[in-house]
Amino acid sequence: MRLDVNALGTFYEMAREGAGLAAGRLTHMTGVETKVGVTKLNFMRGREIRRDFEDSTEKVAVRVKLTGTIDGYSMVVFERANALRVVETLMAESNRGGDINVDDEFDEMTESAVTEVGNIMNSGFIDGWADVLETVIDVSTPEFVEGETAEPFFDDIDDAPAADDFALLFQSQIETVGSEIGFSHYLFPKRESMAALLSQLRTTGGIEYDKLDGFDRMAEQGAEEIAKTATTLTGIETSIEIRRLNFVSLEAIPEQVAEEKLVGVAFEFDGLPSGYLLFLFDEDSAQEIVDAMVPMELDEDGFGEMGTSAIKELGNIMASGFLDGWANVLDTTIDHSTPEFIHDMGAAAVDPVIIQLGENQEFAFVFDTVVVADGREFDCDVYAIPDEDDLERALNDLDIDRIEETPTTAEFQDIENA
Numbered sequence: 001m002r003l004d005v006n007a008l009g010t011f012y013e014m015a016r017e018g019a020g021l022a023a024g025r026l027t028h029m030t031g032v033e034t035k036v037g038v039t040k041l042n043f044m045r046g047r048e049i050r051r052d053f054e055d056s057t058e059k060v061a062v063r064v065k066l067t068g069t070i071d072g073y074s075m076v077v078f079e080r081a082n083a084l085r086v087v088e089t090l091m092a093e094s095n096r097g098g099d100i101n102v103d104d105e106f107d108e109m110t111e112s113a114v115t116e117v118g119n120i121m122n123s124g125f126i127d128g129w130a131d132v133l134e135t136v137i138d139v140s141t142p143e144f145v146e147g148e149t150a151e152p153f154f155d156d157i158d159d160a161p162a163a164d165d166f167a168l169l170f171q172s173q174i175e176t177v178g179s180e181i182g183f184s185h186y187l188f189p190k191r192e193s194m195a196a197l198l199s200q201l202r203t204t205g206g207i208e209y210d211k212l213d214g215f216d217r218m219a220e221q222g223a224e225e226i227a228k229t230a231t232t233l234t235g236i237e238t239s240i241e242i243r244r245l246n247f248v249s250l251e252a253i254p255e256q257v258a259e260e261k262l263v264g265v266a267f268e269f270d271g272l273p274s275g276y277l278l279f280l281f282d283e284d285s286a287q288e289i290v291d292a293m294v295p296m297e298l299d300e301d302g303f304g305e306m307g308t309s310a311i312k313e314l315g316n317i318m319a320s321g322f323l324d325g326w327a328n329v330l331d332t333t334i335d336h337s338t339p340e341f342i343h344d345m346g347a348a349a350v351d352p353v354i355i356q357l358g359e360n361q362e363f364a365f366v367f368d369t370v371v372v373a374d375g376r377e378f379d380c381d382v383y384a385i386p387d388e389d390d391l392e393r394a395l396n397d398l399d400i401d402r403i404e405e406t407p408t409t410a411e412f413q414d415i416e417n418a
Helices: 005-030 046-051 080-093 106-132 189-199 209-234 252-256 283-293 304-330 349-355 388-396 400-405
Strands: 034-045 059-068 072-079 138-140 142-146 166-176 183-189 238-249 261-271 275-282 334-336 340-345 364-373 376-386
Touching: 005 106, 005 166, 005 189, 005 238, 005 364, 034 046, 034 252, 034 283, 034 349, 034 388, 046 166, 046 334, 046 340, 072 080, 072 106, 072 364, 080 106, 106 138, 106 142, 106 166, 106 183, 106 189, 138 261, 138 400, 166 304, 183 189, 209 400, 252 349, 275 283, 275 340, 275 349, 283 304, 304 334, 304 340, 349 376, 376 388
Parallel strands: none
Antiparallel strands: 034 166, 034 238, 059 072, 059 138, 059 142, 072 183, 166 183, 238 364, 261 275, 261 334, 261 340, 275 376, 364 376
């Protein structure tokens, strides 16, 4: 099975189109204005998908089976409180009245209402995909599923990925204006079905799917190297985990950045592949890093010289861990620039990089990462944006066996005068 950026871009447009139709149908049903939030293509291990369902939050899903151009399952998942909120809105719109408590059990009426909403939203996604692909996708009768763990949602799906399987999933967010009613959408296509579709959509020789899996494992190894080096340099036990690899439109990156003060470090890297790396933390997370590395207080103007240096040093460690690991496995050379410190509001923190990149490409790979230092957890968004042509050439030359056999060793530039 092979894929290329054009095929992934078409999948992305499918997801955006489907989310737009689903949002419009939700507005029509409830009378509440909606908008489409961030749309992503997620490359995830089966264990990470299940982990999303292991957070002790009760969830409700509406699941349908697909046949035709896409074979597999489509599933819309709400948190239980959000599902009941939608039902409450529907009852008010239909003048049936009556208040629904989020602690209420689902009865025949509320279960039917949620199933109707989920089915219409599933149909919105699927119709959007069919429009983009100019094809027909058949849909089964919807199933209502609820539970607090992954088992009720996945155990009876033959095509759900196993723990170590690398799966391509669609995730979209739809929000009601004024209050958020979020949901996740999952597509579990059969591998044979996905392979055939990718073959139709590719415009280049593409990349073997297993090579992209290898790219993800390279990043995992880089993360392990980052953690080891950070522990050595700071004396603080540190671990870094990559949750998933996302494929998103460059235009969508500013949309998904929180509208708050952010702190980050940006790099340009050159070699095979070339591109940009961007690490972004919220201010509280950045302060956690500063407190761990160089205990100090924020000054009135921001992080000050010592705080800025600490953030740049960690960014340098992370960049070197990623890129040196890639270079070793790919048997190539990748150099990166000195770190550029960023401290700005929301989208403004990423706009300069996006503007530069937008001249040559439309999409980016984004690693969703969590850094844990001394028992303190904070989110770090890692935007790894390689040149598309460079990445394809590098991964096509990748020897998968080298990923496990080649050690990752990080080398660090002097950033005292950066």
